[in-house]
Amino acid sequence: MYRYDEFDHAFVNSRVAQFRDQVGRRLAGDLTEDQFKPLRLQNGLYLQLHAYMLRIAVPYGVLSARQMRKLAFIARKWDRGFGHFTTRQNLQLNWSKLEDAPDMLAALAEVEMHCIQTSGNCIRNTTADPYAGVAPDEIEDPRVWAEVIRQWSSIHPEFLFLPRKFKVAITGAAEDRAAIAFHDIGLRMVKGRGENAGKIGFGVYVGGGQGRTPYVALPLNDFLPREHLLSFLEATMRVYNLHGRRDNIYKARIKILVNALGVDEFRRQVMAEWSKIEKPSIDLPASEYQRIAKYFAPLALAPKPNEDNVIAARRASDAGFARWLRNNVMAHKIAGHRIVNISLKEPGKVPGDATSEQMEAVAALAEQFGHDEIRVTYQQNLVLPTVALSDVGKVYDALLSSGLATGNTELITDIIACPGLDYCSLANARAIPVAQEIAKRFADPAKADDIGPLRLNISGCINACGHHHAGNIGILGVDKKGTEHYQITLGGSPKDDADIGSILGPSFPAEEVPDAIETIIGVYTSGRISKAESFLQTYRRLGAKPFKEALYGPSKSSTQRIVEEV
Amino acid sequence: MSKLWKNSRFVNDTFVVVDDAAPLPQATPVIVSLKRWRESRGELLALKAPIGVAVDATAEFDVATDDLGKLALIAIPFAKFTDGRGYSLARRLRDTLTFEGEVRATGEVLIDQIPLMLRCGFDSFVVSHAPTLRTLEAGHLSVVREVYQTAVYGRARTTPSFGRVPVLEAAE
Numbered sequence: 001m002y003r004y005d006e007f008d009h010a011f012v013n014s015r016v017a018q019f020r021d022q023v024g025r026r027l028a029g030d031l032t033e034d035q036f037k038p039l040r041l042q043n044g045l046y047l048q049l050h051a052y053m054l055r056i057a058v059p060y061g062v063l064s065a066r067q068m069r070k071l072a073f074i075a076r077k078w079d080r081g082f083g084h085f086t087t088r089q090n091l092q093l094n095w096s097k098l099e100d101a102p103d104m105l106a107a108l109a110e111v112e113m114h115c116i117q118t119s120g121n122c123i124r125n126t127t128a129d130p131y132a133g134v135a136p137d138e139i140e141d142p143r144v145w146a147e148v149i150r151q152w153s154s155i156h157p158e159f160l161f162l163p164r165k166f167k168v169a170i171t172g173a174a175e176d177r178a179a180i181a182f183h184d185i186g187l188r189m190v191k192g193r194g195e196n197a198g199k200i201g202f203g204v205y206v207g208g209g210q211g212r213t214p215y216v217a218l219p220l221n222d223f224l225p226r227e228h229l230l231s232f233l234e235a236t237m238r239v240y241n242l243h244g245r246r247d248n249i250y251k252a253r254i255k256i257l258v259n260a261l262g263v264d265e266f267r268r269q270v271m272a273e274w275s276k277i278e279k280p281s282i283d284l285p286a287s288e289y290q291r292i293a294k295y296f297a298p299l300a301l302a303p304k305p306n307e308d309n310v311i312a313a314r315r316a317s318d319a320g321f322a323r324w325l326r327n328n329v330m331a332h333k334i335a336g337h338r339i340v341n342i343s344l345k346e347p348g349k350v351p352g353d354a355t356s357e358q359m360e361a362v363a364a365l366a367e368q369f370g371h372d373e374i375r376v377t378y379q380q381n382l383v384l385p386t387v388a389l390s391d392v393g394k395v396y397d398a399l400l401s402s403g404l405a406t407g408n409t410e411l412i413t414d415i416i417a418c419p420g421l422d423y424c425s426l427a428n429a430r431a432i433p434v435a436q437e438i439a440k441r442f443a444d445p446a447k448a449d450d451i452g453p454l455r456l457n458i459s460g461c462i463n464a465c466g467h468h469h470a471g472n473i474g475i476l477g478v479d480k481k482g483t484e485h486y487q488i489t490l491g492g493s494p495k496d497d498a499d500i501g502s503i504l505g506p507s508f509p510a511e512e513v514p515d516a517i518e519t520i521i522g523v524y525t526s527g528r529i530s531k532a533e534s535f536l537q538t539y540r541r542l543g544a545k546p547f548k549e550a551l552y553g554p555s556k557s558s559t560q561r562i563v564e565e566v
Numbered sequence: 567m568s569k570l571w572k573n574s575r576f577v578n579d580t581f582v583v584v585d586d587a588a589p590l591p592q593a594t595p596v597i598v599s600l601k602r603w604r605e606s607r608g609e610l611l612a613l614k615a616p617i618g619v620a621v622d623a624t625a626e627f628d629v630a631t632d633d634l635g636k637l638a639l640i641a642i643p644f645a646k647f648t649d650g651r652g653y654s655l656a657r658r659l660r661d662t663l664t665f666e667g668e669v670r671a672t673g674e675v676l677i678d679q680i681p682l683m684l685r686c687g688f689d690s691f692v693v694s695h696a697p698t699l700r701t702l703e704a705g706h707l708s709v710v711r712e713v714y715q716t717a718v719y720g721r722a723r724t725t726p727s728f729g730r731v732p733v734l735e736a737a738e
């Protein structure tokens with residue numbers, strides 16, 4: 001992974017000193033809260049319902065064991081001994097104090113971490129394929145470019161006061177595991193064709209996003225030679241910064257600009273800007289690319305046999321292990337090695353939460369069996385990207401004793417949920433308890449296995465931090481005459497077949513949501529052609545009608561009920 | 567009361583802002599609107615004094631006809647300090663239009679944004695916020711000196727007190 005050199009260390013330390021000074025001036029009254037707010041947001045400090053939340057950047061979701069231990073330490077010393085991994089692959093501490101923040105940032109700086117631009121109307125932490133560098137279907141390791149973007153966007157003087165926040169996701173693999181279609185800019189590494197044959201570049205997508213106006217990103221550039229990434233991003237950002245709406249925060253994201261202009265006109269403006277930019281002064285010099293790329297050189301691992309007798313025997317005798325192996329352990333690009341997903345979704349627990357002890361347990365596993373690497377996924381889980389097949393059983397045993405061995409990756413209980421009304425001042429409704437109740441309903445692993453791959457996502461309000469639009473089943477907290485209600489959408493997908501879910505009908509009170517989900521699942525399991533047909537495939541084949549009828553009954557049309565609801 | 571800060575110190579402002587309807591003073595540096603510059607360029611050039619133009623944040627310059635090379639100053643407003651359009655306008659002026667005159671920030675100019683403005687190509691600042699005035703007078707700017715971008719004029723004009731050779735640039 002990337003390691004800071006002297007310059008990077010100096011940069012982060014200067015930033016901590018600057019923020020300490022700003023906090024001091026705020027406390028002394030030289031800065032009003034309005035003036036201070038963007039500064040603290042750009043340093044990751046966000047005011048929630050009960051306290052400040054510190055959002056720590058985990059650049060493109062990559063952590064070392066040492067960094068994970070430091071996160072555990074910080075959570076224990078200055079917070080309540082746990083943290084919340086987010087859909088931005090970051091870590092949130094929900095009970096921070098303003099006056100502790102500079103010390104927390106200084107502690108992070110010791111392990112080459114920071115909170116820079118994890119909040120605010122600026123370029124946020126870039127997210128990436130959590131299997132980057134180890135996935136068998138990879139064209140090129142996207143972490144190199146994610147790190148380049150991290151550096152380029154850090155305190156970029158032109159882009160700290162954008163109309164609204166700006167999120168970039170990147171993947172280098174054939175399968176999109178980074179939900180690039182739902183980002184302001186999505187980057188996909190592609191092999192050039194025709195005149196670009198033999199070259200690697202980026203497919204650039206723009207204007208994806210969720211929130212109250214969800215859009216799937218549109219193609220902006222089919223093939224951007226990779227060496228021009230930064231100048232092209234700079235041109236795109238400049239067009240957005242100058243022309244994005246600033247009069248209404250709900251219309252300020254780039255997706256609104258792109259859709260108002262039309263993607264062709266937006267592209268024309270970007271190309272016009274890009275043609276005028278002096279590219280060599282902005283694009284990454286080849287030598288700097290090579291310097292960064294060296295940190296991401298593939299592990300020098302000898303291939304090993306892809307079968308292991310001990311593992312095979314245990315799989316036959318230990319159903320829990322077999323399930324975990326099947327659901328959480330993925331193929332690695334080097335034979336005899338595996339990608340191990342660590343679920344933070346034990347049914348009944350808060351999705352994405354980990355205690356300091358659990359973080360330390362994962363750090364120890366990374367050190368002992370995982371080449372010192374950990375990843376955070378946007379589905380709010382962790383990954384040990386490289387474990388020898390022969391060590392997989394030992395890893396499982398250790399996870400089991402830390403309450404981390406739930407074998408439910410990408411199943412119905414692997415729920416994405418935002419913090420919701422338990423923490424967030426923007427929320428309409430709680431998200432966490434609903435996630436817990438649904439997960440408990442499907443806690444029987446055999447049941448979850450039978451249902452198969454299913455993405456269930458919950459957001460506490462239309463801001464959609466819980467990605468409900470992209471869930472095969474999405475649940476959105478709404479406020480209905482002062483009570484917490486939940487609207488259900490079906491058919492969303494965050495993957496290559498990206499789509500936005502459609503609202504099924506009127507909302508439900510919290511206590512009815514698990515039943516409603518169970519009804520929906522019942523329609524799926526009785527309607528699927530075979531077990532090989534996933535929930536999403538069945539939904540797309542059957543349409544919403546049978547699901548609506550099962551939920552709302554055929555007698556009363558759902559439009560009727562929506563009218564009543566309004 | 568506002569003061570003009572330039573080259574790390576306060577200086578007298580020699581320019582006079584002239585409304586569109588007001589007559590032009592003789593032999594005095596003036597700042598007029600972009601509209602007036604476009605409409606009365608001959609008259610303005612005949613004044614034989616430095617001419618500045620105040621634009622708004624939505625300004626689009628026309629390289630072919632705006633004759634920016636004849637301007638001594640372009641003033642860009644920050645209606646609110648959170649309105650970041652001025653940064654991009656300044657970069658366009660410096661980077662793609664190679665404007666070499668003074669680029670002046672007006673409006674809500676606050677201490678924590680001045681370093682960013684400098685890096686985007688601004689070189690003078692009309693400041694009225696009291697704590698900002700105080701801090702500038704004390705010569706204290708809290709700045710992250712290490713920068714990852716080639717800001718405008720990164721090589722030629724990085725203000726020594728605010729820039730360090732960027733790591734990306736150093737590798738060139």
Ligand code: SF4
Pocket residue numbers: 418419420421424425426427428431459460461462463464465466
């Ligand atoms: S979706 Fe709404 S409730 Fe949930 S974290 Fe985002 S803003 Fe808060």
